[in-house]
Amino acid sequence: MAQYRSSLLLPEDRLLKIRDDFIKEAQAGLRGENSSCLMMASMMDVLPNGEETGDFFAVDIGGTNFRVILVSLSESRGEVARFEMEDFAIPEEYFSCHADRLFDLLADSLVSFAKRHGFSGKKTAPVGFCFSFPVNQTAVDAGTMIKLTKKFDNEGFVGCDPVQMLQQAIQRFKAPFKVVALLNDSVGTLAGACYEDPNAKVGVILGTGTNACYVEQVAKIGTLAKGATSRPRMVVNTEWGNFTAASLPITQADREMDETTPNAGEYHFEKMVSGMYMGEVARRIILQLAEDAQLFGPSVPDELRVPWALSTPALSKIAEDDSWVLSGTAQILADDLHLPASRCTYSACSTVKEVCLMVSRRSAALVAACLAGLLRHIGRDGSHGGMQATTVAVDGGLFEHFDAYRGFLRDYLDLLLTPEVSAMVQLKRIRDASSMGSAYLAAAVTASPE
Template sequence: MGRGQWLGVAAVCAAALACGVAATLVSRRTAARRRWNRAVAVVRELEEGCATPTERLRRVANSLAIEMFAGLASEGASKVRMLLTCVDALPDGSEEGIYYAIDLGGTSFRVMKLELGSGSMVVNKKVEHQPIPEELTKGSSEDLFNMIAFALKNFIEREGGSAEGKALGFTFSFPVRQASISSGSLIRWTKEFSIEEAVGKDVAQCLNEALVRNGLNLQVTALVNNAVGTLAMGHYYDEDTVASVIIGAGTNASYIERSVAITKSRCLLTSELMVVNVEWGSFRPPQIPLTPYDICFNDGTHNHYDQAFEKMISGVYLGEIARLVLQRMAQESDVFGSSMNCLSTPFILSTPCLAAIRDDDSPDLRAVGRVLEQQLKIKDVPLKTRKLVMRVCDIITQRAARLAAAGIVAVLQKIGRDGTLCGTTEARKIRGEPKRSVVAIEGGLYQGYSIFREYLNEALDEILGDEIASTVTLRVMEEGSGIGAALLAASYLSTRQQHSP
């Protein structure tokens, strides 16, 4: 074979090799594109499942309002418990003196000293946060309340005060059936607690006994939950406060109801008004489909058919929903490479991490990369993947905030402050003299997560319309649940003294 022929053969081989390499590269790119498209499809599916158009939110508000009506009619008629709190008078600014409060609602609790002056003036306050060891959330009620009483005793001693003759407000943020302003039996635990032998017990009495064991001459004057405490503080500063909402680790609402609208438990109604604890976390909005991620709380403690509204809104769960979505993306594609181990760990991605991802406004999404690396051990994530992760967090945040707005509208609808006639589809408009409605809000999710707050406020305006929305004010109450309990204790101690012989 001549030189020319060899060169021809070589050229053909080189061309074949080049074609083979090109075909391999095309094949790899095609496969990579398919894997990327599968990850994108997961996010698009999430977006469709979490859609909350305005009209759907209006229907959610109507459904919740109907459940609220049913819950006031009789026990067990609604999944929304509508618990009567026995709070029939709210602080009015005339309270004076020194009062104490305990606020228990999660993996920590607060002890508080409050000094009040007349004219809605908090002269001084002192607050201490105490963690609750995990074993006490699942141990015995005696151990839990002993620790709380001991912490209060040490707090009072450090402050150089005396418990003698002082009123104590106790914020207990779990469902309680109250028999009076100062007593109530635990219906069930929520969040991280599971002390089964405490269910059915009078939690105020449990604390009172612990106070005695620790040598404190102090008893619970007012037993409230965090929503009721926040409402009390809101009313202390502004008499137009008609409701309160908690949007933090958990979520709930309370509001002022007319006694004539309550047909159950008539024996508890002693005045024209009663504060009602909605317990809306157990609401299951029929208009909002549960995504596969909403029903995958499979760590053995979270029933996926329970507390549906709370799980779509509150801070305990939003980060976990995001983790489940990211895990599905990793299973469907290679967007996170081989670093998948941490994505299998339940609740490893907290809601503050989700917020840090969503709030990242740097050009290269540096904070997103940092959270993925530090929390999930996923390194060197490309920018386009970081953008996809941010989109996941945005979708989950937006749904949560807009559902919370629908909940607020439902409460306003129940008391006739939403501009409709009993929730009809008639356009919302002011009839007669406009009434100002203040909703007191407490909770880190609303207070500390700016985009969540923006989404909620935006949805509230959409649902109500500009005219009605202008009459509604959302007012943040710092430490509202604890301060409110102290204020209610002050109010009821004053009332008791006025009626004593």
Template sequence: AAAGHVLRLGVCQMQSSLQPLCLSLETLRRVKDRMLEAMERGLSHRTHTQATVRMLPTFIRATPDGTERGEFLVLELGDTDLRVLWQGGRLGSGRGATSALLIPSLAPQLFAFMATCLCEFLDGLRTRQTDFELGFSFPFSCRQTRLDQGYLISWTKGFKCPGVEGRDVVELLQSAINKQARYHIKVIAVVNDTTGTMMSCDASAGPCEVGLVVDAGTNSCFMAEARHVEVVEESDGRMGVVTEWGSFGDNGALNDVLSPYDHQVDQGSLNPGKQRFEKMIGGLYLGEIVRHILVELFSGHTTPALLTKGLVQTQDILEITDEQVGLATAQRVLRALGLEASDQDCFSMQQVCSAVCLRAAGLCAAGLAAILSHMCRNRELPASPVPGSPLVPRFSETLQQLVKPLAPECEVTLVQSDDGSGKGIAMVAAVASRLAAQRLQVNQTLALLQLSPDALGKVQALLRREMELGLKKETHAMSSVRMLPTYICATPDGSERGDFLALDLGGTNFRVLLVKVHSREQGGVQILSEVYSIPPNVAQGPGTQLFDHIVECIVDFQTKQGMMGHTLPLGFTFSFPCQQTSLDQVRGRGDRRC
């Protein structure tokens, strides 16, 4: 039957079908601007819950600095497999094992399977060690409240396992491990695979603070200034943030960019209307985009295979875009679809696959540019890692070429991460261990400055005793707390009105102020002021010289304000200990009136 479907694709037909995938630089700039706006909504406490780009904090406060040491277990959950790693020494090498993952129907089965794989891996190591620290790579959206606690928001990428959404995946895994009762394994960190990618980069090349993953889906992360992550209490230093940008466009922000093929892929997915950005980039969906394009191109010549979902694989697309084996792979794929194609048709198939992959790279570049622009407002930009196995051989090159015009204010270097997220998860555990050791050292240093509640109670009692001595006439002279009267007998009640001069004497300068107090309807309190300096020779000279200088400045201020000849009450801020005998009279040293 396949021999009857001989195809000839015209140039005009190709151009027409691929036109929706061609995104101009101006279009990518619009995507970048919308992504940046969506990111900022996700960071804001006020709009976070409505944001399509969630910007989830990871509670990772630092990237590797090259001093990390230790031995850690890593459990890496993938789309189709589960990997267990052992990272030791300087965290540069390790041993690992991979198990095929059959998605269980219930949560206990999933986490019991993980715990079993961990124990079997440790059995194979033949180690006498029984206590281990574990980093858990979990590539799905989680709401983290600390480094070792993460509540699954939702499954994505076709992954379904009831009973996990809304629950702490660390608690579920720890419980399953404890039931094995063979090894003492403590889960110290749950990390998104994107964060693991960022943390896996070699620290010797400089800090790497942006991560980008493109595999079955797509995601990104970066080290944000903690003060901008309003959904957490921490405001000092930096905070790792996972963007969860796969859901960008779920609110319609990408409607003018989506092609008819994207709508068809979305309608045939497990979650229509969700993860719109990811469905244009992730490897799980690229095969379906290509298949729908082929259905349009070969209209009238379709076959049952071509109309069957899932028969065009992403791996086939990657091979077709390869300059060496691409045409041969294209012919093999077309034949598998029941189509007998010419050399020209195979070349056209290669063009289709390249267009789909290059659009994915362009959209990633727009998202990456949004992250860089956000970071560049505050500080210089470090290197940005791109994970292994890019969608096309020139993926990193395309990213680099497009990021520059999309974020011209930023300098960024794209580098390949090592070993995906596995090494990075161990690095997260190591960094957490290093920071914990630093905190312990700081706490020990500051321990001598800490006062217990009992000690504070004693200070309170002593201070109160001195205050009472200072208030009594017969003991005032012997008190260390002077308790000097000010002769201010009431606080403002809102009925005060009038114009007043005020002097505010500081260290090396002072202010002269004109304060006009009116009702709220008449404008409330209005203040005009000017700052005058106090020359060193005046500040260190006789008191009469200081006050003569102050009067000269008052006259200058009155002249500038057109107030000469006006008589106004004056208040004087004098920030030095004085013995007052009335509201407008004080005595300084030597019982001299000031």
């Protein structure tokens, strides 16, 4: 266990090195130089401020489901008068059909949803489109699809403009909607916070995957075409999941897991941080302990060798297990890994819990280090004089459902920032962030003069 403690429980000086390496990569990406952080200009140069009014729709797709929402913003600043939302499962055939059919599904669902909720259609309604796939964004309402991800394998997707595709589908239904904003989930999270909190400057996704965006000075975005905007600030999508540096604590378990993934050799940071991978990293460490230290007796249970058998939700329950003699952990090992009760001794369960805690702490520590780097880069860590109140908007199941994780993240931020600065940084959970943020951005874009 000693080797895992030294590689997973990161001291302050190591985290500060990671922070500084992240800043270097981020700044190189902004200049357009070779960098593991793409630092993509989102073209979102206006954010909601709570003064928007009217009815706005949003379509949010990024996985096996999609969502349609209606938001009515009242005359009272920052107040939502009405909120309607429906989730739709994507039928299996739509993951491989032509892209036109998938966009028809989205448009049909939007039109039907609007009718169910009394939308008169007397005037054209603005729509925000959260499209969480790799896109080269060229305008607030335009971009080019770079590649397919997740389980999608649709012809006609790559190279298309998602806004045009959705707008054309809406026109086929002769419906009064106009798609006015294109964004991803991290930008939506930030926008969702900005509507009610003027101190929101950073948006973070901590769920199955991870990403972050923030408000940057346009003059610092070297990749932005001259004259692309007349406004002084724009949201930058860091794509920090791909952050790589020699200072990152990549273990043998990480390397072995990475080799089994479709994007081997990429997204090292995401694979040490996000919910998709944490359980599997822990399983591999537990397996190694079973082989080297006879954690579960003289033989290694076959069930422990099954890849991805330990989920991150199970890891979180083990990490938070306060039951008598860790009976909760023993039950999870029995349910998820099918380990016989006779093998789940208190000693074994105690070691398993420690592994889960260390993997969780490492994730929180790495996020805190990069977040501290982002705050330093934008002058929000007190290093450039007076400190301003700063809100970091966060969405994702890892942050929402894993209580201990939120505590770890706060603790590591407190460690890396001075007490006075840390007290001014708020981590704020934003509910239904990408969907709400999409509608808010549609409102902001509509309200903003060209």
